[in-house]
Amino acid sequence: MAGMREGVEMEPASDSNLSVPLRRIERPLQLGLFRAAEEEKVNVDTKETIPPFWKEVTEREWNDWRWQLRHRITTLDQLKEIIQLTPEEIEGIKHSKGRLALAVTPYFVSLMDPVNPNCPVRRQAIPRVEELHLAKSDMIDPCGEDKDSPVPGLVHRYPDRVLLLITDQCAVYCRYCTRRRLVGSTERSITEGNFEEVLKYLKKNRKVRDVLLSGGDPLLLENERLEE
Structure with missing residues (x-):
């Protein structure tokens, strides 16, 4: 779901009740530590990293997050054109509507191994039939929000x-x-x-x-x- 992207942003505990005052660190931030040296930067041709399935897409479009969002893969038929899905994945996708839906950007799909169902990136985003099996210990709101x-x-x-x-x-x-x-x-x-x-x-x-x-x-x- 973190950062503030996938997953949960856990609020840090309040410091309002600390008995020891916090000291402010006055040392200036060295921005240079976070910058890659010019000689270390590698120029990668983005076009070479775009999968053949999207060969008609321009580099500008591929690098545009809005384009990625508009062209998310959200159906079984779309995903079957790119990934060799297992029966477990097919069933999982069919039953994902009304639960946690399938939605994957083209870039994220490009990181997946199309033939290996155990690919970690693939397991992260493609529903599987096992999601339908609920244990007694499962919680709807595990963080108690x-x-x-x-x-x-x-x-x-x-x-x-x-x-x-x-x-x-x-x-x-x-x-x-x-x-x-x-x-x-x-x-x-x-x-x-x-x-x-x-x-x-x-x-x-x-x-x-x-x-x-x-x-x-x-x-x-x-x-x-x-x-x-």
Whole structure:
């Protein structure tokens, strides 16, 4: 589902109750440590990495995240053209609708081994029939977020910070997602009505100083929408 992409963004524990004051580190950040030296940079021709299935796609399109999102593989027929699916995968895809749907970007598919069903990247995103087998120990909400949700879309677990789930959409749906009860079914952002409820709650709880954006993947929203 992390970073703030696939998986869960766990809020760090509050430091408001620490008995020992935290010291501020005044040492300047050395940006050079995070930059690759010019001589170490490797120029890769992106066109050479585009799979033959998308041979008509331009390099500009392939590197455009919006293009990748628009051309996600979301059906069994689409995926069968690219990957040699096993019976377990076929059954898993057929039953994924209404649960955690199939959605994979062309780039992510290009990383998969098309003939090896045990490919880790492939196992991460392609549904399997085993997902239908529920054990007694399985939990719908393994992180216990619902019990800490005072209003829809908001998780308030620590006194001074909250988690705001602003979308239920991801570019790729990981099969191990801990929020599968929430993501992948409608693919929509938080409604204005829900957002107003969140604002009212935050105005009443002045101790909250951090609002962490999550989902789904909040970075799928346009910058203008995030700035609102």
